[in-house]
Amino acid sequence: MxxxxxxxxxxxxxxxxxxxxxxxxxxxxxxxxxxxxxxxRPPVKLEFKDLTYTVQEGSFRKKVQKEILKSLQGKFASGQLTAIMGPSGAGKSSLMNVLAGYKTRHMRGQILVNGKERDLGTFRKMSCYIMQDNHLLPHLSVMETMMISANLKLSQKMKLSEKKLVVNEILSLLGLTESSKTRVTNLSGGQKKRLSIALELVNNPPIMFFDEPTSGLDSSSCLQCVSLMKSLARDGRTVVCTIHQPSAKIFEIFDRLYVLGDGQCLYQGSIRGLVPYLKNMGLVCPPYHNPADFVIEVTCGEYGDHMSTLAKAVKEGKCKESDRQLMLSLTPxxxxxxxxxxxxxxxxxxxxxxxxxxxxxxxxxxxxxxxxxxxxxxxxxxxxxxxxxxxxxxxxxxxxxxxxxxxxxxxxxxxxxNMKHTFATNTLTQFYILFKRAFFMILRDQVLTQLRLLSHLAIGVMIGLLYLNVGNDGSKAYSNCGSHFFSILFLMFTALMPTVLTFPLEMNVFIKEHMNYWYSLKAYYLAKTMADVPFQIIFPVIYATIVYWMTAQPSDAQRFVLFLCIMVMTALVAQSCGLLIGAATPSEQVATFAGPVTAIPILLFSGFFVSFDTIPKYLQWLSYCSYVRYSFEGTLLIIYGLDRGDLECKEGDFCLFQTSEDVLKELDVEDGKLYVDFVVLAGFFIFLRLCAYCVLRFKLRAAR
Incomplete structure (x- = not known):
């Protein structure tokens, strides 16, 4: 004894x-x-009653409501590390998404915070949700990532030195101090997981959700991760996580267990009380068997169909009674x-x-x-x-x-x-921080940035050599128009295709940070779209300068500046089109396919391959929707308009066009107005940007 x-x-x-x-x-x-x-932060107690969550399945005509969570009840207290377990499809992630506020539609029931009805805006400020995958930006260092989080999540009144103290303290606690200057892309899986936790610890949230935090980690890293969560819970936080069949050593670290099976709660209580409780229910865990594995086997039906019996026992309060009896037996x-x-x-x-x-x-x-x-x-x-x-x-x-x-x-x-429904920083500060982050991300992306620069230089020289000195030759006017059209085509695709992937690549990062109340959608959208604008100006200017002088266009400063402006406007509108496509498509694969496909009708109705009068009347409206038409028309008006004189015609050459007006008439743009082309391109730019923002806002609401 x-x-x-x-x-x-x-x-x-x-x-x-x-x-x-x-x-x-x-x-x-x-x-x-x-x-x-x-x-x-004061401690937080999360409670839910009669929680039901459904999703729609089936075709558009025959939609069926499938119940994922079925009248769940539970309570997560501060200072406790709670594990949500169950087989695949049991509803673990759905429960986590609903409790964290990521899913609000098709949800019924009560969610109480410290005994009062949850206010979603306030709750999102005092909680954080760390997802299974580490959604981090690869080209920033650990310290830079942490300081961005601190600048966004901590008050603007807080001094920079104080924010650095907070960051250094968190990095020291999580063992990331030595990796503070390492870029995220070079971190190990365990370090990325700890960094994800560190980013959310900046404002000390009293409640933390983790979705499969040990996924993809080795046994040692798993133990470190769960021990860290235990330490966070011991600090007074409410820590809840989903986990899939942990080892016995890791399983014992948890304080509480919430078992799901087919959307129903089959057990909620202490870890130590699990085996005695199941034994009382006629389910004896074999000797030397991991209790975590045993409870999953039970929920999968390997020991018979006990699902309804266990669910009924939970609703009758047998779990609480079992914990109470176990406490009485251990206390003396x-x-x-x-x-x-x-x-x-x-x-x-x-x-x-x-x-x-x-x-x-x-x-x-x-x-x-x-x-x-x-x-x-x-x-x-x-x-x-x-x-x-x-x-x-x-x-x-x-x-x-x-x-x-x-x-x-x-x-x-x-x-x-003392948490209002506002972010810790105002929109202007958010824009400034996010703009700097996006700008440095572009600069450090050597593949994207350097390839774009090299391509503009190389293609510019190639086009210049191919159409060398054709700008003032009347016998080569068609070739000169072709050079301008292909210049527009090149700038269009180089601006469109990289931008198509802007939102699909970072959508997960954005959703995680926005839902954890880092910043607003408008601040992120403005910063992300404006950060690439300087590059969409510099690269076309470099290209257009090379092509303009190598092809011997008129030596006129006004024409040269206008030519650069029309090329830049074309690139900016194409970039806006790419942003809209990227925002509207669900994945990277769809975005890369939709980009070139949508560009085909824009090029067909541009006026180069077929004149406006030749287009059938029932399709002529499509020509007005092609921004390339206005770019091409504006380029022709700049090169051959503005009272340009006669074209050169060498002796012995047949010159189809003697004057610049003949070129404009042949291409059916003699009545065009240059200012109209610039205004329409500016309208396309603004309209497409607003559409992309609205689509992002709609997708964000639909994700909930």
């Missing part, structure tokens, strides 16, 4: 009364509270003791410290049922803390429990959190 000797220590609010022994215990108690520079004789080289008062928790709790009696009961686990607490709100450490000479471990008498309610009203 275990020889248990209990030692009771009273730790008053002003500190330990005496003795170095008590000081050692106190240092263990507060080991998890290392983030001293983070903004303070706490079975733990020190090893020879261990101090009798040194707890051997997974994270090396003993947590405290001021939770409700129900939470404390559940915590006691876990043996060496109990919820953490904000000590400032408590008058006295009583810690009981029991020693077991046979097991060589120390077990601890804590009872806390608090004068104030631990779970405060959400209105006291």
């Amino acid at each position: 275990a020889d248990a000797n209990a030692v009771v220590l009273n730790l008053e609010e002003k500190g330990p009364p005496n003795g170095n022994l008590i000081g050692k215990v106190e240092s263990r108690l507060f080991e998890a509270q290392k983030l001293s520079h983070l903004p303070k 004789a706490s079975s733990v003791a020190p090893s020879r080289d261990q101090s009798p008062l040194t707890p051997t928790q997974p994270n090396g410290h003993l947590p405290l709790s001021s939770s409700s009696s129900e939470d404390v009961a559940a915590a006691h049922a876990q043996g060496d686990r109990s919820p953490s607490v904000e000590i400032k709100s408590c008058k006295a803390v009583q810690v009981t450490l029991s020693m077991n000479t046979r097991s060589g471990h120390v077990n601890g429990s804590a009872t806390v008498s608090c004068t104030d309610n631990q779970y405060q009203d959400i209105s006291e959190i």
Whole structure:
């Protein structure tokens, strides 16, 4: 029999009364509270009742409502690390998305935050959702990524030096200090996962959601990740994660378990109470068998169809009763003791410290049922803390429990959190930070940026050599028009195709950051689209300058400037078209296919391959929708209009066009107005940009 000797220590609010022994215990108690520079947040208790979530399946005509979550109930308290488990298709991710506020449509039921109905705007500011995949920007360093997060999520009134203290403290805690100058693309999987967590820790959210945090990690990295989440929970946060068949060692780190099967809750309670509870339900876990594997096998039906029985038992409160009985059986004789080289008062928790709790009696009961686990607490709100450490000479471990008498309610009203429905920074600051980030991303993307520059130089020289000195030759007027059309064609595709992938490549990053309340959609859209504008001006100017002088166009400063402007406008409109296509398409593959396909009708009705009068009347309206038509018309008016004189015609050559007016008449643009072409191109630019923004806004709402 275990020889248990209990030692009771009273730790008053002003500190330990005496003795170095008590000081050692106190240092263990507060080991998890290392983030001293983070903004303070009160604890959050999340509860949901009769939660139902449905999705639509089937064809457009025959849509069927499929129920993913079926009248779920549950509660996640602060200071606890809760695992949501279940087989594939059980509804784990759906439950996480609904609780985190990522899915709001087709959801019924109550979600309560600290006992009050959840306000989604406020809740999103005080919570974070770290997804399964690490959606990070590859060309930024760890420190740069963290500082962007700090500048966006922390108050503008906070000094830069204070923000750096917060960032350095988080990086030190998560073991990323040595990698602070490393680019994200060169980080390992475990480091990327820790960086994803670090980005959300900047504003110290009291509730954190993790979707499959151990996915793709080795056993060592998995243990580090789950231990980190445990430490975050011990700091007073509410930490909830989905996990798929963890090892026994990792499974024991969790405080609470929520098991799903076919959209129903089959168990909710302590980790330690799982096996006894299932045994009472007639499901005996085999010896030396991982309880996590066993409960998944049960939900998959390998031991018979117990789904309805387990779901009914949860609704009848048998899980709570089982936890309460387990607590009563463990409380009188706490079975733990020190090893020879261990101090009798040194707890051997997974994270090396003993947590405290001021939770409700129900939470404390559940915590006691876990043996060496109990919820953490904000000590400032408590008058006295009583810690009981029991020693077991046979097991060589120390077990601890804590009872806390608090004068104030631990779970405060959400209105006291002082979080308005606004972002931490204003729109102008968000735009400035995001513009810098997007600009540096383009500069550091060597493949995209350098290839674009080289292509404009190489193709410009190639076109110049092919159409060398044809600009003022009357016998080669058609060739000169062809050179201008292919210049427009080249600038159109070089602006269109890279931009098509702008939003598909970063959509996951944007959704994660926007839903975690980093910045607004309009700030992101303006910054992302404007960051590429300087490159869409510089590259066409370089190309057009080479082509203009190599093809011997008129040596007129006014014509040259106007030629550069029409080329730049063409590139900007093509870029806007690419943004719209990228925003409207669901994936990279669809975007790369839709880009060239949509460009075909634009080119067909441009006026180069067929004149306007030749187009059937029922298709002529398409010509007005082609921005290339206005670019080509404007280019011809710049080169051959503006009162240009006669063209050169060498002796012995047949000159079809003697004057520049003949060229304009032949191409049916003699009545064109240059200012109209510029105005229409500017209209296309604004209209397409607004359409792309509206499409993004619609997709964002549809994603919820």
